[in-house]
Amino acid sequence: MGLFLALGSFAPWLAPQDPSAQNLLExxxxxxxxxxxxxDHLGRDTLSxxxxxxxxxxxxxxxxxxxxxxxxVAMGTIAGYHRGWVDDLLMRIVDVGLSIPSLITALAVIGIVxxxxxxMVLALSLAWWPMSGRISRAVAVSIMSKPHIEALRVLGASPLRIYFGHLLPAALAVATLSFLGLGIQPPTPEWGQMLVDALPYLESDPRQVILPGLALTAAVIGFNILGESIALNRIPKPLSRxxxxxxxxxxAGWAKENSNA
Structure with missing residues (x-):
């Protein structure tokens, strides 16, 4: 994960050559x-x-x-704050978004635009926002039922203060299109697109497929390990002997001190 983030952040300075420069003689x-x-098949530097x-x-x-x-998060917290017909309307929109497979939504957006x-970024954003909306709404409903929120209302706190000062921060705290050839277009380097470009040369030069495949696999495994480690850190661990x-x-020392006092 650290290597992926470092490469992604400093890639323009780390790449030894122009990744789009072609040399048909090589x-x-x-x-x-x-x-x-x-x-690769167009003479471009694979490492870059x-x-x-x-x-x-x-x-x-x-x-x-x-x-x-x-x-x-915006739609979920607004629904959880207002409840009533606002909650019903926004959650029905979320339900429609969740009922449609994310890939179908993304393909529809790409087909239109x-x-x-x-x-691709817009398509995936439209496909994935309902999940965070549903979670944020559940968190918002839980927070709005807390005693300190009721106390703020009794003390006359404005809705904006409750929403932006207490509800939204808490909700924020809790809260493969390229391979199909519909995402990033050549000559922009991207691991999924590199796999697509190299597929015709799989038998003659499998290296062109193996290298981006390994990079993509390593990134996916790294994110999974990171997520599992964060989840495991929240589980209480038994103390050692x-x-x-x-x-x-x-x-025993505290008890002795209290008895002497």
Whole structure:
């Protein structure tokens, strides 16, 4: 994960060559001193394209998450705050979004607008925001029933103060299109697009498929491990025998001090 984030953040300075520069005299070459991971079917440096692709993926994923979370959290918290007909209306919109498979929604948007980088970001954002909207609404309903929110209402706190000062921050705290050829368009380097471009050369030069595939697999596994580690850190762990012994000594010392006092 750290390597992926570092490559994505500093890719323009780490790439040894221009990832879009073609040299038809060096197509399909293996690793050399000039091209450490060889070249693709158009003579472009594979290492440079893998590095720049990390930046492309990082920016696109970050943009999708920001847009989807912003729309979803806004609609979910507004529904949880107002309840009544506002809640019913917004949640029915969320239910419609959840009932349609995300891939179908994304393909429909791309079919209407056309393929492209920001079209892919928009399509995935529209496909994913209902999930964050549903979760945010549940969190908002739970927060609005807390005693301190009732106390704020009794004290005359304005709705804007309750929403932006207490409800929204809490909700925010809790809260493969390229492979189909409909996302990022050539010559922009992107791991999924690199797989598509290399598929016709799978038998003659499998390296062109294996390298971006390994990069994509490593990123997916890294995100899964990160998510699992965050979830496991929230589970209380049993204390070791040494820690228990130290705690008992501390408690015995406190008891002795209290008895002497």
């Amino acid at each position: 197509t399909g070459q293996g690793p050399t001193a000039a091209h450490w991971l060889g070249t 394209r893998l590095i720049i692709a990390a930046n492309t993926s990082l920016v696109s994923v970050g943009s999708v998450l920001i847009i989807a979370m912003t729309v979803g 056309g393929p492209g980088y920001w079209t 040494r820690t228990l012994a130290l705690r008992r000594i501390e408690v």
